[in-house]
Amino acid sequence: xxxxxxxxxxxxxxxxxxxxxxxxxxxxxxxxxxxxxxxxxxxxxxxxxxxxxxxxxxxxxxxxxxxxxxxxxxxxxxxxxxxxxxxxxxxxxxxxxxxxxxxxxxxxxxxxxxxxxxxxxxxxxxxxxxxxxxxxxxxxxxxxxxxxxxxxxxxxxxxxxxxxxxxxxxxxxxxxxxxxxxxxxxxxxxxxxxxxxxxxxxxxxxxxxxxxxxxxxxxxxxxxxxxxxxxxxxxxxxxxxxxxxxxxxxxxxxxxxxxxxxxxxxxxxxxxxxxx
DNA sequence: GCCCAGGGATGCG
DNA sequence: CGCATCCATGGG
Numbered sequence: 001x002x003x004x005x006x007x008x009x010x011x012x013x014x015x016x017x018x019x020x021x022x023x024x025x026x027x028x029x030x031x032x033x034x035x036x037x038x039x040x041x042x043x044x045x046x047x048x049x050x051x052x053x054x055x056x057x058x059x060x061x062x063x064x065x066x067x068x069x070x071x072x073x074x075x076x077x078x079x080x081x082x083x084x085x086x087x088x089x090x091x092x093x094x095x096x097x098x099x100x101x102x103x104x105x106x107x108x109x110x111x112x113x114x115x116x117x118x119x120x121x122x123x124x125x126x127x128x129x130x131x132x133x134x135x136x137x138x139x140x141x142x143x144x145x146x147x148x149x150x151x152x153x154x155x156x157x158x159x160x161x162x163x164x165x166x167x168x169x170x171x172x173x174x175x176x177x178x179x180x181x182x183x184x185x186x187x188x189x190x191x192x193x194x195x196x197x198x199x200x201x202x203x204x205x206x207x208x209x210x211x212x213x214x215x216x217x218x219x220x221x222x223x224x225x226x227x228x229x230x231x232x233x234x235x236x237x238x239x240x241x242x243x244x245x246x247x248x249x250x251x252x253x254x255x256x257x258x259x260x261x262x263x264x265x266x267x268x269x270x271x272x273x274x275x276x
Numbered sequence: 277g278c279c280c281a282g283g284g285a286t287g288c289g
Numbered sequence: 290c291g292c293a294t295c296c297a298t299g300g301g
Binding site (some may be wrong): 227 | 280281282283284285
Binding site (some may be wrong): 280 | 290291292293294295296298299300301
């Protein structure tokens, strides 16, 4: 795989560790479109267009530095997959989702998105987030930006209910009310345990959501979010008996250490796409 | 009508 | 602490 970064585009030749469908459909992001071989990805107020051609992927954006980092292109996924391939029960998942990469997404967007994600399904999560973008985000012309904290502070509980958040409307409203820009800024450089403790103090953020925020919004790869899918597959794939999600998380994180986040994404994607 | 979806808050022992 | 129950909402 060869990556060439130009002024307004990135060219990836022989993309053995980059498949935009794998990346977008593995549940780490909720703002994207896939139409044939063209995909659009949104983060903050930015957009990238990804075209997949035979033996080549082209990423186009006016914010090419942002998306180079966003797609984690300095990271060597070949080495990660080689390491994870040592686990028998991961081989088929890695083969299936070979092009997965863990995105470096915006922290605030991840906090809001994964509060909405709790006990919800991806289709409805997408719809709710799109509603919030259209109602409170900046109009960028052919799309809407994700609303800033300041913009979301203008929302009432009724707006979140109207967005279809159900009982999560109150959680999000409370979190937005209590968050400030300084805290968001400070979170970027806090030690792991302090980040975790602060995020858990937010309404609507529990053990699973905090791990998603840490993984996708703060680049912490040592966490293993256990959701309903991982819960289902746990006993099958690891032959460890427990129904306690906190125990599963601890067991999985000990097993995979700093590769936990990657292992989780391969397994989540494989299982959700192949099992009903 | 029932069950499920990238679960969390709350209360009770 | 651990555990049970409740919580909106749309799709299958």
